[in-house]
Amino acid sequence: MISSSLFEVLSFGAGGWGAALLKAALTTTALSIAGFAAGAVLGGLAAFARLSGGALGAALADGYGTLFRGVPDLLTIYLLYFGGSVGLTVVSHWLGGQGFVGLPAFATGVAALAIISGAYQAEVYRGAYLAIHRGELEAARAFGMPHPTMLRRIIAPQLLRYALPGLGNVWQLVLKDSALVSVTGLVELMRQAQVGAGSTRQPFVFYCSAAALYLIIALLTGALFRRAERRSLRGVRIA
Amino acid sequence: MDIAFLADVFRRLLSGLPLTLKLAGTSVALGLLIALALATTLQGGRPLFVWLIRGFVAAFRGTPLLAQIFLIYYGLGQFRPFLQDIGLWSFFREPFWCAILALTLNTSAYGTEIIRGGLQSVPLGQIEAARACGMSPWLVYRRITLPIALRQALPSYGNEIILMIKGTSLTSIVTLTEVTGIAEQIISQTYRAIEVFACASAIYLALNFIVTRLIGWLERRLSPHLRTAPNLMPSSSPRGASA
Amino acid sequence: MKTIGKLASLAALTISALMWGAAASAEDRPTAITIATEGAYAPWNFTGPDGKPAGFEIDLANDLCARMKVTCTIVLQDWDGLIPALNVGKFDVIMASMFITDKRLEIINFSRPYAIDPSTFAVAKTSALAKAGMDGEYDLNDEAAAAPVIEKMKPLVKGLAVGVQAATTNQQFLKKYFDGVIDIREYKTTEQHDLDLAAGRVDALFAQSTALAATLGKPEYSAYTLAGPKFIKGVFGRGTGAGMRKKDTTLLAMFNEAIGSAIADGTVKRLSLKWLKADVTPPQ
Numbered sequence: 001m002i003s004s005s006l007f008e009v010l011s012f013g014a015g016g017w018g019a020a021l022l023k024a025a026l027t028t029t030a031l032s033i034a035g036f037a038a039g040a041v042l043g044g045l046a047a048f049a050r051l052s053g054g055a056l057g058a059a060l061a062d063g064y065g066t067l068f069r070g071v072p073d074l075l076t077i078y079l080l081y082f083g084g085s086v087g088l089t090v091v092s093h094w095l096g097g098q099g100f101v102g103l104p105a106f107a108t109g110v111a112a113l114a115i116i117s118g119a120y121q122a123e124v125y126r127g128a129y130l131a132i133h134r135g136e137l138e139a140a141r142a143f144g145m146p147h148p149t150m151l152r153r154i155i156a157p158q159l160l161r162y163a164l165p166g167l168g169n170v171w172q173l174v175l176k177d178s179a180l181v182s183v184t185g186l187v188e189l190m191r192q193a194q195v196g197a198g199s200t201r202q203p204f205v206f207y208c209s210a211a212a213l214y215l216i217i218a219l220l221t222g223a224l225f226r227r228a229e230r231r232s233l234r235g236v237r238i239a
Numbered sequence: 240m241d242i243a244f245l246a247d248v249f250r251r252l253l254s255g256l257p258l259t260l261k262l263a264g265t266s267v268a269l270g271l272l273i274a275l276a277l278a279t280t281l282q283g284g285r286p287l288f289v290w291l292i293r294g295f296v297a298a299f300r301g302t303p304l305l306a307q308i309f310l311i312y313y314g315l316g317q318f319r320p321f322l323q324d325i326g327l328w329s330f331f332r333e334p335f336w337c338a339i340l341a342l343t344l345n346t347s348a349y350g351t352e353i354i355r356g357g358l359q360s361v362p363l364g365q366i367e368a369a370r371a372c373g374m375s376p377w378l379v380y381r382r383i384t385l386p387i388a389l390r391q392a393l394p395s396y397g398n399e400i401i402l403m404i405k406g407t408s409l410t411s412i413v414t415l416t417e418v419t420g421i422a423e424q425i426i427s428q429t430y431r432a433i434e435v436f437a438c439a440s441a442i443y444l445a446l447n448f449i450v451t452r453l454i455g456w457l458e459r460r461l462s463p464h465l466r467t468a469p470n471l472m473p474s475s476s477p478r479g480a481s482a
Numbered sequence: 483m484k485t486i487g488k489l490a491s492l493a494a495l496t497i498s499a500l501m502w503g504a505a506a507s508a509e510d511r512p513t514a515i516t517i518a519t520e521g522a523y524a525p526w527n528f529t530g531p532d533g534k535p536a537g538f539e540i541d542l543a544n545d546l547c548a549r550m551k552v553t554c555t556i557v558l559q560d561w562d563g564l565i566p567a568l569n570v571g572k573f574d575v576i577m578a579s580m581f582i583t584d585k586r587l588e589i590i591n592f593s594r595p596y597a598i599d600p601s602t603f604a605v606a607k608t609s610a611l612a613k614a615g616m617d618g619e620y621d622l623n624d625e626a627a628a629a630p631v632i633e634k635m636k637p638l639v640k641g642l643a644v645g646v647q648a649a650t651t652n653q654q655f656l657k658k659y660f661d662g663v664i665d666i667r668e669y670k671t672t673e674q675h676d677l678d679l680a681a682g683r684v685d686a687l688f689a690q691s692t693a694l695a696a697t698l699g700k701p702e703y704s705a706y707t708l709a710g711p712k713f714i715k716g717v718f719g720r721g722t723g724a725g726m727r728k729k730d731t732t733l734l735a736m737f738n739e740a741i742g743s744a745i746a747d748g749t750v751k752r753l754s755l756k757w758l759k760a761d762v763t764p765p766q
Contacts, residue, residue, distance in 0.1 A: 066444075066448075067444065069401070069447075070401070070405075070443065070444040070447040070448065071405070071440040071443055071444055072405040072406075072408035072419065072440075072443050073405065074408045074409060074419065075408060075419065075422075075436050075439055075440045075443070076440075078432065078436050079433065079436050079437065079440065082432040082433050082436070083433045172300070172301075176302070176303040176304070177303075178303075179303035179305045179306060180303075180305060180409075182305075190303065190305060190306060193306070193309070194309070197309075197313060202317065203309070203310075203313035203314045203316065203317055204310070204313075204314035204315070204317045204318070207306055207309045207310040207313065207314045208310065208314065210306055211298075211302040211306045211307070211310060214301060214302045214303060214306060215297070215298060215301040215302055218300075218301035218302070219297070219301060222301075
């Protein structure tokens with residue numbers, strides 16, 4: 001019974017859920033990419049603050065990391081969803097606005113994923129920076145290389161090389177965390193599966209399909225990260 | 240700030256802590272045993288087992304825990320007649336056991352990878368030396384390989400334990416009233432989402448802080464031979480850590 | 483490229499949300515409003531394969547918006563987050579089969595009711611409650627009539643695991659009258675407790691009778707039936723209304739007027755018979 005109805009339920013025609021699930025998978029991908037990219041900025045800033053931001057900056061960055069790696073991601077998302085609008089409303093009142101200000105579900109999701117992944121990415125960037133050979137920086141400085149050039153030619157390429165494996169892990173974490181954004185009502189893959197399971201009463205079919213789509217996205221993007229890693233290792237002797 | 244309200248919220252949230260600890264403790268302990276067995280089997284290198292285990296690990300690491308919980312709870316609920324026939328329904332009927340199963344499978348997949356890394360990091364010289372002393376393979380595994388591997392894996396495993404404690408918050412979705420579940424109940428009565436979720440976050444944060452400290456202590460206890468001699472090298476400088 | 487487009491549209495959305503928020507105020511008559519529904523409570527409100535909400539309240543909302551001459555957007559929100567999200571400004575109105583109760587009135591305002599639908603149990607046809615043949619509708623404010631009926635029900639439902647949606651008046655009812663008698667299992671959505679009734683994890687459900695009737699109409703539930711008396715008022719409040727922020731008084735007046743005219747010209751009755759297979763029109 002289940003195998004025959006499976007075809008109908010997941011079909012792409014009218015009344016079928018195939019197109020809706022694929023569209024939701026695209027939303028999940030877009031949400032994760034945007035969250036990861038914004039998290040890279042936050043993580044980069046936090047890593048910079050910890051490495052050279054002075055005592056206060058380092059303490060703030062440390063607190064940020066401890067907080068968001070220690071609190072369940074579901075709670076972070078809830079807090080941002082309910083708290084974010086309050087914050088925005090306060091800001092808009094300062095700017096002379098009135099009434100309430102809402103952040104769309106997609107933006108809330110991106111912000112939540114950025115804050116969570118930023119806490120993890122900061123650790124990755126910090127570790128990668130510390131792995132750069134000090135001698136190379138000293139040599140660059142001895143040549144009188146200006147700081148921006150040093151950043152572009154010496155630090156950035158190596159930082160990326162050392163950070164890539166860690167970033168791959170964080171990316172996988174972001175992709176899976178994006179499922180939790182379903183609690184804000186955004187119709188991403190997990191939400192769509194819940195909606196389908198509820199209206200067709202075929203939860204097994206829908207949760208299996210969603211799991212399979214997550215797995216496909218994870219495997220494809222994982223392969224991309226491995227290719228990037230290999231590329232970043234060009235010219236490096238591997239023991 | 241309404242201190243009396245916050246104190247009341249804390250008191251009620253703490254009543255969910257035993258369930259949170261039971262969920263995290265059971266799944267971490269069972270998951271560790273499964274991970275040890277799977278990682279050791281991987282080392283054995285039999286192709287069939289290796290492919291099966293790799294598939295298991297990829298499936299559970301590549302999909303969200305939330306999807307796994309839903310699939311095991313609501314998805315398998317669809318097959319009640321079959322599960323009744325093979326006598327497993329009394330297990331799958333209970334949300335608690337469904338949650339334990341999902342959390343355990345999830346953590347054992349991650350744990351397998353962590354312990355495999357630990358086993359691979361054991362220096363070959365140590366194993367060769369043990370063999371040269373005439374130790375049997377089992378004795379080598381028990382006395383040399385496993386202790387070194389576990390010591391190596393400890394920091395990563397500590398992170399995994401924290402991820403599991405955080406993961407238990409998802410079981411509120413299958414009707415369990417652990418800390419997050421109780422938080423949702425309080426919000427449904429008071430509509431004060433921000434304060435209540437902030438209190439719940441503080442509880443998880445404190446719990447994870449304690450776990451981090453315990454793991455750190457254990458790490459130091461298990462590696463006296465790796466400690467730097469006091470006052471020879473200031474360890475706080477970032478340059479000291481560059482190696 | 484796709485990502486950049488997505489990000490650009492995201493930025494545009496954020497800016498428009500900010501500007502819109504700044505423009506709205508209590509004095510002006512709003513021209514555009516956002517209405518939230520749960521989208522998991524068929525046939526009152528549910529979500530179709532295209533991701534769009536549908537059902538009695540969606541049709542009614544569109545009808546009311548036309549009467550008020552406002553453009554409205556309907557969004558989905560989990561049940562337990564509806565009131566907190568309304569109060570932090572995620573949307574302006576809740577139409578999600580929410581009962582008007584004193585407790586909720588402390589936090590938000592409600593329009594006049596647009597429906598009255600009693601709550602009841604769904605149990606196996608073979609259960610003691612189904613065999614007892616109890617029926618009728620009881621007003622919980624009328625203690626003398628309701629209390630003996632509830633006492634009579636207690637031995638019939640003793641020990642049953644009953645699924646109910648969390649944070650609802652149905653859950654409050656069970657807690658108040660059947661705590662310790664039955665095993666109350668709380669679910670985030672009614673769809674989830676429906677799945678668990680089909681799976682046999684719960685023995686009974688407690689919800690609004692129209693929603694339960696729709697569920698039991700599906701083939702998987704042929705062994706179950708609505709049973710026992712139906713209950714109104716008391717913890718269930720004064721029927722189903724549209725929830726709004728306390729300060730949006732102009733909007734409230736608009737809704738009251740529109741609902742009044744929709745009841746008067748029979749629109750509520752027509753939509754109710756179409757979707758709910760029963761007339762839930764409240765008295766004028």
